[in-house]
Amino acid sequence: xxxxxxxxxxxxxxxxxxxxxxxxxxxxxxxxxxxxxxxxxxxxxxxxxxxxxxxxxxxxxxxxxxxxxxxxxxxxxxxxxxxxxxxxxxxxxxxxxxxxxxxxxxxxxxxxxxxxxxxxxxxxxxxxxxxxxxxxxxx
Numbered sequence: 001x002x003x004x005x006x007x008x009x010x011x012x013x014x015x016x017x018x019x020x021x022x023x024x025x026x027x028x029x030x031x032x033x034x035x036x037x038x039x040x041x042x043x044x045x046x047x048x049x050x051x052x053x054x055x056x057x058x059x060x061x062x063x064x065x066x067x068x069x070x071x072x073x074x075x076x077x078x079x080x081x082x083x084x085x086x087x088x089x090x091x092x093x094x095x096x097x098x099x100x101x102x103x104x105x106x107x108x109x110x111x112x113x114x115x116x117x118x119x120x121x122x123x124x125x126x127x128x129x130x131x132x133x134x135x136x137x138x139x
Contacts, residue, residue, distance in 0.1 A: 019117035021094065024049060026137035033138055034118075036112075039084060043093060044112075046083030048102075054078055068104030077102050083122075086112055098122040 039045035086097035092114035099110035108124030118137035
């Protein structure tokens with residue numbers, strides 16, 4: 001009986017270490033929530049579902065004003081897909097994706113790593129230069 005209990009505890013701990021990354025995450029700095037969801041083909045995507053400051057100085061919804069594509073500069077930030085194509089690598093790691101940063105208007109290669117049931121490390125890279133953020137699960 002004791003062995004079965006220990007085995008169950010080990011399995012629960014292993015499962016908790018690599019929980020499903022789908023859900024809503026608070027980005028580093030607390031400026032937004034990103035919902036990570038299954039977008040087909042076993043890949044994950046993410047969209048902005050909450051902004052601490054949803055309105056610009058003009059009182060209107062914030063727009064994607066820094067996008068390199070002028071035709072996209074009028075689209076709202078809220079609801080914007082900013083992560084796509086993340087492929088499960090196993091062991092709580094997701095790779096081969098892309099991430100868009102509305103703060104600079106650029107898109108980067110991206111990867112995510114679950115470092116706990118409620119912590120997700122997200123990084124975006126250009127060549128060998130990477131920036132990393134730690135996101136905390138909201139729900």
